Amino acid sequence: xxxxxxxxxxxxxxxxxxxxxxELAAEARRQPPQARDAIKRQLAELVQQHFEVRQRRRDLQVxxxxxxxxxxxxxxxxxxxxxxxxxEQRLRDLLGEPRDLDF
Numbered sequence: 001x002x003x004x005x006x007x008x009x010x011x012x013x014x015x016x017x018x019x020x021x022x023e024l025a026a027e028a029r030r031q032p033p034q035a036r037d038a039i040k041r042q043l044a045e046l047v048q049q050h051f052e053v054r055q056r057r058r059d060l061q062v063x064x065x066x067x068x069x070x071x072x073x074x075x076x077x078x079x080x081x082x083x084x085x086x087x088e089q090r091l092r093d094l095l096g097e098p099r100d101l102d103f
Contacts, residue, residue, distance in 0.1 A: 004064065010057040017050035 024046060028039040
């Protein structure tokens with residue numbers, strides 16, 4: 001389960017609706033065709049709810065991905081701005097030279 005409480009809730013809803021739709025579909029299949037109308041209406045409502053939950057889940061995934069992409073872009077920009085200092089520090093580390101700001 002993700003650490004994201006909002007995503008976790010949507011996943012739980014998704015799983016519960018999947019369970020309910022499977023159970024209701026199995027019940028409908030056990031009924032004679034003429035007795036399926038009421039169950040079919042209930043199943044249609046559940047499928048619609050399930051669709052909405054999955055859409056909200058996907059929307060949230062896209063939102064979280066966009067946030068992560070922005071975080072990565074910012075990190076790349078900072079690293080590009082500090083490029084020379086990062087390279088010099090790496091060279092010192094590789095050569096075993098002391099860091100400028102060691103304690």
